Amino acid sequence: MRAVHLPAFGDPTEVPAYVNIPEPAQPAAGQVLIEVLYAPVNHNDLLVMGGNFPYHPELPAVLGNEAVGRVLALGDGVTNVRQGDLVTPPLYSGTWRERMLVQADELFALPPDADALQLSMIRINPLTAGLMLSEYVDLQPGDWIVQNAANSGVGRAAIALAKARGLRSINLVRRPELIPEIQAAGGDVVLLDEPGAAAKAAALIGNGKVRLALDGVSGASTARLIEFLSPGAALVAYAMMSGEKVAPGDLMPLMFKSISSHFFYQNRPQYRSKIPALLREAAQMVAAGQLHTPVARTYALSEVADAIAHTLAGGKVLLAPQTN
Structure with missing residues:
Protein backbone atom coordinates (compact mmCIF):
# COMPACT_ATOMS: atom_id res chain seq x y z
CA MET A 1 0.00 0.00 0.00
CA ILE A 124 -8.57 22.03 10.76
CA ASN A 125 -9.47 25.38 9.22
CA PRO A 126 -13.23 25.67 9.98
CA LEU A 127 -12.69 24.37 13.51
CA THR A 128 -9.86 26.84 14.05
CA ALA A 129 -12.04 29.70 12.82
CA GLY A 130 -15.09 28.56 14.76
CA LEU A 131 -13.26 28.23 18.06
CA MET A 132 -11.49 31.56 17.68
CA LEU A 133 -14.86 33.22 17.08
CA SER A 134 -16.31 31.77 20.28
CA GLU A 135 -13.59 31.29 22.87
CA TYR A 136 -12.04 34.71 23.48
CA VAL A 137 -14.79 37.34 23.23
CA ASP A 138 -18.53 37.08 23.81
CA LEU A 139 -19.37 38.28 20.31
CA GLN A 140 -22.91 39.44 19.65
CA PRO A 141 -24.78 39.76 16.32
CA GLY A 142 -23.71 42.98 14.66
CA ASP A 143 -20.19 42.97 16.15
CA TRP A 144 -17.22 43.29 13.83
CA ILE A 145 -14.14 41.10 13.58
CA VAL A 146 -10.96 41.91 11.64
CA GLN A 147 -8.54 39.42 10.15
CA ASN A 148 -5.46 39.27 7.98
CA ALA A 149 -4.78 36.22 5.79
CA ALA A 150 -8.40 36.53 4.66
CA ASN A 151 -7.68 34.45 1.55
CA SER A 152 -6.42 31.48 3.56
CA GLY A 153 -8.53 28.47 4.46
CA VAL A 154 -8.98 29.77 8.00
CA GLY A 155 -9.80 33.23 6.66
CA ARG A 156 -12.51 31.97 4.31
CA ALA A 157 -13.97 29.79 7.05
CA ALA A 158 -14.01 32.76 9.43
CA ILE A 159 -15.95 34.82 6.85
CA ALA A 160 -18.55 32.07 6.37
CA LEU A 161 -18.95 31.28 10.07
CA ALA A 162 -19.08 34.95 11.06
CA LYS A 163 -21.85 35.56 8.54
CA ALA A 164 -23.79 32.53 9.81
CA ARG A 165 -23.53 33.91 13.36
CA GLY A 166 -24.66 37.42 12.45
CA LEU A 167 -21.19 38.95 12.72
CA ARG A 168 -19.53 41.29 10.23
CA SER A 169 -15.97 41.04 9.01
CA ILE A 170 -13.12 43.33 7.96
CA ASN A 171 -10.74 41.32 5.80
CA LEU A 172 -7.15 42.18 4.92
CA VAL A 173 -5.38 40.73 1.88
CA ARG A 174 -1.91 41.27 0.48
CA ARG A 175 -2.73 41.45 -3.24
CA PRO A 176 -5.30 43.79 -4.84
CA GLU A 177 -6.59 41.13 -7.22
CA LEU A 178 -7.90 39.21 -4.19
CA ILE A 179 -10.27 41.99 -3.11
CA PRO A 180 -13.21 41.09 -5.43
CA GLU A 181 -12.69 37.39 -4.69
CA ILE A 182 -13.00 37.86 -0.92
CA GLN A 183 -15.93 40.22 -1.39
CA ALA A 184 -17.65 37.49 -3.41
CA ALA A 185 -16.87 35.03 -0.59
CA GLY A 186 -18.89 37.22 1.80
CA GLY A 187 -16.35 39.61 3.29
CA ASP A 188 -18.19 42.77 4.38
CA VAL A 189 -15.12 45.03 4.10
CA VAL A 190 -12.02 43.97 2.16
CA LEU A 191 -8.87 46.07 2.14
CA LEU A 192 -5.18 45.75 1.37
CA ASP A 193 -3.07 44.94 4.41
CA GLU A 194 -1.08 48.17 4.40
CA PRO A 195 -0.54 51.30 6.51
CA GLY A 196 -3.69 53.40 6.68
CA ALA A 197 -6.09 50.46 6.29
CA ALA A 198 -7.53 50.93 9.79
CA ALA A 199 -8.53 54.52 9.03
CA LYS A 200 -10.28 53.37 5.83
CA ALA A 201 -12.14 50.69 7.76
CA ALA A 202 -13.18 53.14 10.48
CA ALA A 203 -14.74 55.40 7.85
CA LEU A 204 -16.72 52.47 6.46
CA ILE A 205 -18.04 50.92 9.67
CA GLY A 206 -18.92 54.10 11.54
CA ASN A 207 -19.72 53.36 15.18
CA GLY A 208 -19.26 49.60 14.78
CA LYS A 209 -17.27 47.81 17.49
CA VAL A 210 -14.33 45.69 16.32
CA ARG A 211 -14.06 43.22 19.18
CA LEU A 212 -11.81 40.47 17.80
CA ALA A 213 -8.73 40.27 15.54
CA LEU A 214 -7.51 37.03 13.96
CA ASP A 215 -3.81 37.06 13.07
CA GLY A 216 -2.44 34.47 10.67
CA VAL A 217 0.44 36.56 9.31
CA SER A 218 2.47 38.00 12.26
CA GLY A 219 5.08 40.73 12.02
CA ALA A 220 4.08 44.23 10.96
CA SER A 221 0.62 42.95 10.08
CA THR A 222 0.04 42.14 13.75
CA ALA A 223 0.74 45.72 14.76
CA ARG A 224 -1.65 46.97 12.07
CA LEU A 225 -4.45 44.72 13.34
CA ILE A 226 -4.25 46.39 16.75
CA GLU A 227 -5.17 49.72 15.13
CA PHE A 228 -8.59 48.31 14.14
CA LEU A 229 -9.60 47.10 17.58
CA SER A 230 -12.04 48.72 19.99
CA PRO A 231 -11.27 48.96 23.72
CA GLY A 232 -11.48 45.62 25.51
CA ALA A 233 -11.07 43.60 22.32
CA ALA A 234 -8.94 40.47 21.87
CA LEU A 235 -6.12 39.69 19.43
CA VAL A 236 -5.76 35.98 18.63
CA ALA A 237 -2.77 34.69 16.67
CA TYR A 238 -2.93 31.27 15.02
CA ALA A 239 -0.11 31.24 12.44
CA MET A 240 2.96 33.14 11.26
CA MET A 241 2.69 33.04 7.47
CA SER A 242 5.14 35.93 7.09
CA GLY A 243 7.79 34.05 9.06
CA GLU A 244 8.36 37.16 11.17
CA LYS A 245 8.68 36.66 14.92
CA VAL A 246 8.51 40.32 15.93
CA ALA A 247 5.76 42.89 15.35
CA PRO A 248 7.33 46.21 14.33
CA GLY A 249 4.93 49.06 14.89
CA ASP A 250 3.09 50.89 17.65
CA LEU A 251 2.07 48.31 20.25
CA MET A 252 1.08 50.85 22.91
CA PRO A 253 -2.66 50.48 22.06
CA LEU A 254 -2.44 46.98 23.57
CA MET A 255 -2.22 48.73 26.94
CA PHE A 256 -4.18 51.90 26.23
CA LYS A 257 -7.17 49.96 24.88
CA SER A 258 -6.86 47.03 27.33
CA ILE A 259 -6.53 44.53 24.49
CA SER A 260 -5.86 40.93 25.47
CA SER A 261 -3.57 38.79 23.28
CA HIS A 262 -3.67 35.02 22.83
CA PHE A 263 -2.20 32.23 20.71
CA PHE A 264 -4.61 29.58 19.44
CA TYR A 265 -3.81 25.85 19.15
CA GLN A 266 -6.73 23.60 18.27
CA ASN A 267 -5.54 20.43 20.01
CA ARG A 268 -5.76 21.83 23.54
Whole structure:
Protein backbone atom coordinates (compact mmCIF):
# COMPACT_ATOMS: atom_id res chain seq x y z
CA MET A 1 0.00 0.00 0.00
CA ARG A 2 1.29 3.46 -0.93
CA ALA A 3 1.93 6.13 1.68
CA VAL A 4 4.13 9.12 2.50
CA HIS A 5 6.44 8.66 5.48
CA LEU A 6 8.34 11.09 7.65
CA PRO A 7 11.58 9.19 8.43
CA ALA A 8 13.26 12.12 10.23
CA PHE A 9 12.52 15.75 11.05
CA GLY A 10 13.98 18.22 8.58
CA ASP A 11 13.40 20.34 5.49
CA PRO A 12 9.85 19.66 4.15
CA THR A 13 11.20 19.79 0.60
CA GLU A 14 13.59 16.93 1.38
CA VAL A 15 12.43 14.60 4.17
CA PRO A 16 9.06 13.12 3.02
CA ALA A 17 9.46 9.62 1.56
CA TYR A 18 7.05 7.93 -0.85
CA VAL A 19 6.95 4.34 0.42
CA ASN A 20 5.11 1.04 0.37
CA ILE A 21 3.81 -0.06 3.77
CA PRO A 22 1.80 -3.13 4.84
CA GLU A 23 -1.92 -3.16 4.28
CA PRO A 24 -3.94 -2.49 7.43
CA ALA A 25 -5.54 -5.45 9.16
CA GLN A 26 -9.27 -6.00 9.14
CA PRO A 27 -10.93 -3.72 11.68
CA ALA A 28 -11.11 -4.91 15.26
CA ALA A 29 -14.04 -4.16 17.55
CA GLY A 30 -14.76 -0.44 17.57
CA GLN A 31 -12.66 0.26 14.46
CA VAL A 32 -13.39 1.04 10.82
CA LEU A 33 -11.29 0.62 7.70
CA ILE A 34 -11.46 3.56 5.31
CA GLU A 35 -10.03 4.38 1.92
CA VAL A 36 -8.60 7.89 1.87
CA LEU A 37 -10.06 9.93 -0.98
CA TYR A 38 -8.41 13.33 -0.46
CA ALA A 39 -5.90 14.61 2.08
CA PRO A 40 -4.90 18.29 2.17
CA VAL A 41 -1.34 19.53 2.34
CA ASN A 42 -1.47 22.04 5.18
CA HIS A 43 1.14 24.43 6.49
CA ASN A 44 0.97 22.62 9.80
CA ASP A 45 1.98 19.43 7.95
CA LEU A 46 5.12 21.30 6.89
CA LEU A 47 5.74 22.43 10.45
CA VAL A 48 5.35 18.84 11.69
CA MET A 49 7.98 17.74 9.16
CA GLY A 50 10.39 20.33 10.47
CA GLY A 51 9.80 19.41 14.10
CA ASN A 52 8.44 22.93 14.66
CA PHE A 53 4.93 22.08 15.83
CA PRO A 54 3.44 21.11 19.22
CA TYR A 55 2.58 17.68 17.80
CA HIS A 56 5.64 15.42 17.36
CA PRO A 57 4.86 11.95 15.96
CA GLU A 58 6.98 8.95 16.84
CA LEU A 59 9.20 8.34 13.77
CA PRO A 60 8.94 6.95 11.22
CA ALA A 61 5.36 8.13 10.83
CA VAL A 62 2.80 8.41 8.07
CA LEU A 63 2.25 12.11 7.39
CA GLY A 64 -1.06 13.93 7.02
CA ASN A 65 -3.26 15.74 9.53
CA GLU A 66 -6.72 15.64 7.91
CA ALA A 67 -8.64 13.94 5.11
CA VAL A 68 -11.94 12.59 3.89
CA GLY A 69 -12.39 8.86 3.41
CA ARG A 70 -15.00 6.25 2.60
CA VAL A 71 -15.81 3.43 5.01
CA LEU A 72 -14.81 0.05 3.57
CA ALA A 73 -15.37 -2.28 6.54
CA LEU A 74 -16.67 -2.16 10.10
CA GLY A 75 -15.44 -3.86 13.25
CA ASP A 76 -17.79 -5.43 15.76
CA GLY A 77 -19.98 -3.04 17.68
CA VAL A 78 -19.74 -0.10 15.27
CA THR A 79 -23.16 1.43 14.76
CA ASN A 80 -22.53 5.17 14.27
CA VAL A 81 -21.35 4.80 10.64
CA ARG A 82 -22.05 2.34 7.84
CA GLN A 83 -20.12 0.87 4.95
CA GLY A 84 -19.92 3.46 2.15
CA ASP A 85 -20.26 6.50 4.41
CA LEU A 86 -17.94 9.46 3.95
CA VAL A 87 -16.06 10.30 7.16
CA THR A 88 -13.24 12.54 8.33
CA PRO A 89 -10.59 10.75 10.42
CA PRO A 90 -9.28 12.13 13.71
CA LEU A 91 -6.67 14.87 13.71
CA TYR A 92 -3.03 13.74 13.34
CA SER A 93 -3.97 10.19 12.34
CA GLY A 94 -1.58 9.96 9.38
CA THR A 95 -3.80 10.42 6.34
CA TRP A 96 -1.29 10.43 3.46
CA ARG A 97 -1.92 6.79 2.58
CA GLU A 98 -4.37 4.73 0.58
CA ARG A 99 -6.20 3.00 3.45
CA MET A 100 -6.21 3.32 7.23
CA LEU A 101 -7.78 1.96 10.39
CA VAL A 102 -9.38 4.47 12.73
CA GLN A 103 -11.40 4.29 15.92
CA ALA A 104 -15.08 4.68 15.15
CA ASP A 105 -16.18 6.57 18.26
CA GLU A 106 -15.25 10.00 16.86
CA LEU A 107 -16.74 9.42 13.41
CA PHE A 108 -20.08 10.42 11.90
CA ALA A 109 -21.47 10.16 8.37
CA LEU A 110 -20.75 13.27 6.32
CA PRO A 111 -23.38 14.56 3.85
CA PRO A 112 -23.18 12.08 0.96
CA ASP A 113 -23.79 14.63 -1.80
CA ALA A 114 -21.32 17.24 -0.53
CA ASP A 115 -18.11 17.98 -2.43
CA ALA A 116 -15.55 15.46 -1.13
CA LEU A 117 -12.65 17.86 -1.83
CA GLN A 118 -14.25 20.45 0.45
CA LEU A 119 -15.11 17.86 3.09
CA SER A 120 -11.45 16.88 3.27
CA MET A 121 -10.64 20.35 4.65
CA ILE A 122 -13.18 20.66 7.49
CA ARG A 123 -11.06 19.16 10.27
CA ILE A 124 -8.57 22.03 10.76
CA ASN A 125 -9.47 25.38 9.22
CA PRO A 126 -13.23 25.67 9.98
CA LEU A 127 -12.69 24.37 13.51
CA THR A 128 -9.86 26.84 14.05
CA ALA A 129 -12.04 29.70 12.82
CA GLY A 130 -15.09 28.56 14.76
CA LEU A 131 -13.26 28.23 18.06
CA MET A 132 -11.49 31.56 17.68
CA LEU A 133 -14.86 33.22 17.08
CA SER A 134 -16.31 31.77 20.28
CA GLU A 135 -13.59 31.29 22.87
CA TYR A 136 -12.04 34.71 23.48
CA VAL A 137 -14.79 37.34 23.23
CA ASP A 138 -18.53 37.08 23.81
CA LEU A 139 -19.37 38.28 20.31
CA GLN A 140 -22.91 39.44 19.65
CA PRO A 141 -24.78 39.76 16.32
CA GLY A 142 -23.71 42.98 14.66
CA ASP A 143 -20.19 42.97 16.15
CA TRP A 144 -17.22 43.29 13.83
CA ILE A 145 -14.14 41.10 13.58
CA VAL A 146 -10.96 41.91 11.64
CA GLN A 147 -8.54 39.42 10.15
CA ASN A 148 -5.46 39.27 7.98
CA ALA A 149 -4.78 36.22 5.79
CA ALA A 150 -8.40 36.53 4.66
CA ASN A 151 -7.68 34.45 1.55
CA SER A 152 -6.42 31.48 3.56
CA GLY A 153 -8.53 28.47 4.46
CA VAL A 154 -8.98 29.77 8.00
CA GLY A 155 -9.80 33.23 6.66
CA ARG A 156 -12.51 31.97 4.31
CA ALA A 157 -13.97 29.79 7.05
CA ALA A 158 -14.01 32.76 9.43
CA ILE A 159 -15.95 34.82 6.85
CA ALA A 160 -18.55 32.07 6.37
CA LEU A 161 -18.95 31.28 10.07
CA ALA A 162 -19.08 34.95 11.06
CA LYS A 163 -21.85 35.56 8.54
CA ALA A 164 -23.79 32.53 9.81
CA ARG A 165 -23.53 33.91 13.36
CA GLY A 166 -24.66 37.42 12.45
CA LEU A 167 -21.19 38.95 12.72
CA ARG A 168 -19.53 41.29 10.23
CA SER A 169 -15.97 41.04 9.01
CA ILE A 170 -13.12 43.33 7.96
CA ASN A 171 -10.74 41.32 5.80
CA LEU A 172 -7.15 42.18 4.92
CA VAL A 173 -5.38 40.73 1.88
CA ARG A 174 -1.91 41.27 0.48
CA ARG A 175 -2.73 41.45 -3.24
CA PRO A 176 -5.30 43.79 -4.84
CA GLU A 177 -6.59 41.13 -7.22
CA LEU A 178 -7.90 39.21 -4.19
CA ILE A 179 -10.27 41.99 -3.11
CA PRO A 180 -13.21 41.09 -5.43
CA GLU A 181 -12.69 37.39 -4.69
CA ILE A 182 -13.00 37.86 -0.92
CA GLN A 183 -15.93 40.22 -1.39
CA ALA A 184 -17.65 37.49 -3.41
CA ALA A 185 -16.87 35.03 -0.59
CA GLY A 186 -18.89 37.22 1.80
CA GLY A 187 -16.35 39.61 3.29
CA ASP A 188 -18.19 42.77 4.38
CA VAL A 189 -15.12 45.03 4.10
CA VAL A 190 -12.02 43.97 2.16
CA LEU A 191 -8.87 46.07 2.14
CA LEU A 192 -5.18 45.75 1.37
CA ASP A 193 -3.07 44.94 4.41
CA GLU A 194 -1.08 48.17 4.40
CA PRO A 195 -0.54 51.30 6.51
CA GLY A 196 -3.69 53.40 6.68
CA ALA A 197 -6.09 50.46 6.29
CA ALA A 198 -7.53 50.93 9.79
CA ALA A 199 -8.53 54.52 9.03
CA LYS A 200 -10.28 53.37 5.83
CA ALA A 201 -12.14 50.69 7.76
CA ALA A 202 -13.18 53.14 10.48
CA ALA A 203 -14.74 55.40 7.85
CA LEU A 204 -16.72 52.47 6.46
CA ILE A 205 -18.04 50.92 9.67
CA GLY A 206 -18.92 54.10 11.54
CA ASN A 207 -19.72 53.36 15.18
CA GLY A 208 -19.26 49.60 14.78
CA LYS A 209 -17.27 47.81 17.49
CA VAL A 210 -14.33 45.69 16.32
CA ARG A 211 -14.06 43.22 19.18
CA LEU A 212 -11.81 40.47 17.80
CA ALA A 213 -8.73 40.27 15.54
CA LEU A 214 -7.51 37.03 13.96
CA ASP A 215 -3.81 37.06 13.07
CA GLY A 216 -2.44 34.47 10.67
CA VAL A 217 0.44 36.56 9.31
CA SER A 218 2.47 38.00 12.26
CA GLY A 219 5.08 40.73 12.02
CA ALA A 220 4.08 44.23 10.96
CA SER A 221 0.62 42.95 10.08
CA THR A 222 0.04 42.14 13.75
CA ALA A 223 0.74 45.72 14.76
CA ARG A 224 -1.65 46.97 12.07
CA LEU A 225 -4.45 44.72 13.34
CA ILE A 226 -4.25 46.39 16.75
CA GLU A 227 -5.17 49.72 15.13
CA PHE A 228 -8.59 48.31 14.14
CA LEU A 229 -9.60 47.10 17.58
CA SER A 230 -12.04 48.72 19.99
CA PRO A 231 -11.27 48.96 23.72
CA GLY A 232 -11.48 45.62 25.51
CA ALA A 233 -11.07 43.60 22.32
CA ALA A 234 -8.94 40.47 21.87
CA LEU A 235 -6.12 39.69 19.43
CA VAL A 236 -5.76 35.98 18.63
CA ALA A 237 -2.77 34.69 16.67
CA TYR A 238 -2.93 31.27 15.02
CA ALA A 239 -0.11 31.24 12.44
CA MET A 240 2.96 33.14 11.26
CA MET A 241 2.69 33.04 7.47
CA SER A 242 5.14 35.93 7.09
CA GLY A 243 7.79 34.05 9.06
CA GLU A 244 8.36 37.16 11.17
CA LYS A 245 8.68 36.66 14.92
CA VAL A 246 8.51 40.32 15.93
CA ALA A 247 5.76 42.89 15.35
CA PRO A 248 7.33 46.21 14.33
CA GLY A 249 4.93 49.06 14.89
CA ASP A 250 3.09 50.89 17.65
CA LEU A 251 2.07 48.31 20.25
CA MET A 252 1.08 50.85 22.91
CA PRO A 253 -2.66 50.48 22.06
CA LEU A 254 -2.44 46.98 23.57
CA MET A 255 -2.22 48.73 26.94
CA PHE A 256 -4.18 51.90 26.23
CA LYS A 257 -7.17 49.96 24.88
CA SER A 258 -6.86 47.03 27.33
CA ILE A 259 -6.53 44.53 24.49
CA SER A 260 -5.86 40.93 25.47
CA SER A 261 -3.57 38.79 23.28
CA HIS A 262 -3.67 35.02 22.83
CA PHE A 263 -2.20 32.23 20.71
CA PHE A 264 -4.61 29.58 19.44
CA TYR A 265 -3.81 25.85 19.15
CA GLN A 266 -6.73 23.60 18.27
CA ASN A 267 -5.54 20.43 20.01
CA ARG A 268 -5.76 21.83 23.54
CA PRO A 269 -7.83 19.66 25.92
CA GLN A 270 -10.39 22.38 26.70
CA TYR A 271 -11.59 22.40 23.09
CA ARG A 272 -12.07 18.68 22.54
CA SER A 273 -15.65 18.45 23.77
CA LYS A 274 -16.63 21.20 21.31
CA ILE A 275 -15.10 19.59 18.21
CA PRO A 276 -17.97 17.23 17.22
CA ALA A 277 -20.59 19.97 17.03
CA LEU A 278 -18.26 22.26 15.07
CA LEU A 279 -17.41 19.46 12.64
CA ARG A 280 -21.08 18.81 11.98
CA GLU A 281 -21.71 22.53 11.49
CA ALA A 282 -18.83 22.74 8.99
CA ALA A 283 -19.99 19.65 7.09
CA GLN A 284 -23.50 21.05 6.72
CA MET A 285 -22.12 24.39 5.54
CA VAL A 286 -20.07 22.59 2.89
CA ALA A 287 -23.17 20.69 1.77
CA ALA A 288 -25.12 23.97 1.56
CA GLY A 289 -22.37 25.69 -0.45
CA GLN A 290 -21.71 28.18 2.35
CA LEU A 291 -18.16 27.02 3.05
CA HIS A 292 -15.75 26.75 0.14
CA THR A 293 -11.98 26.96 -0.30
CA PRO A 294 -10.64 27.02 -3.89
CA VAL A 295 -8.43 24.02 -4.64
CA ALA A 296 -5.56 24.78 -6.99
CA ARG A 297 -4.73 21.15 -7.83
CA THR A 298 -4.75 17.54 -6.64
CA TYR A 299 -1.63 15.34 -6.69
CA ALA A 300 -0.97 11.62 -6.45
CA LEU A 301 0.98 10.40 -3.41
CA SER A 302 3.96 9.79 -5.69
CA GLU A 303 3.93 13.52 -6.51
CA VAL A 304 4.22 14.62 -2.90
CA ALA A 305 7.38 16.67 -3.57
CA ASP A 306 5.53 18.67 -6.22
CA ALA A 307 2.53 19.09 -3.90
CA ILE A 308 4.75 20.50 -1.15
CA ALA A 309 6.51 22.85 -3.56
CA HIS A 310 3.11 24.07 -4.78
CA THR A 311 1.97 24.67 -1.18
CA LEU A 312 5.11 26.65 -0.38
CA ALA A 313 4.62 28.75 -3.52
CA GLY A 314 0.97 29.44 -2.64
CA GLY A 315 -2.31 27.73 -3.37
CA LYS A 316 -4.37 25.02 -1.71
CA VAL A 317 -3.47 21.53 -2.89
CA LEU A 318 -4.74 18.07 -1.96
CA LEU A 319 -3.26 14.61 -2.23
CA ALA A 320 -5.48 12.03 -3.90
CA PRO A 321 -4.23 8.64 -2.63
CA GLN A 322 -6.48 6.62 -4.97
CA THR A 323 -4.84 8.26 -8.00
CA ASN A 324 -2.04 6.24 -9.60
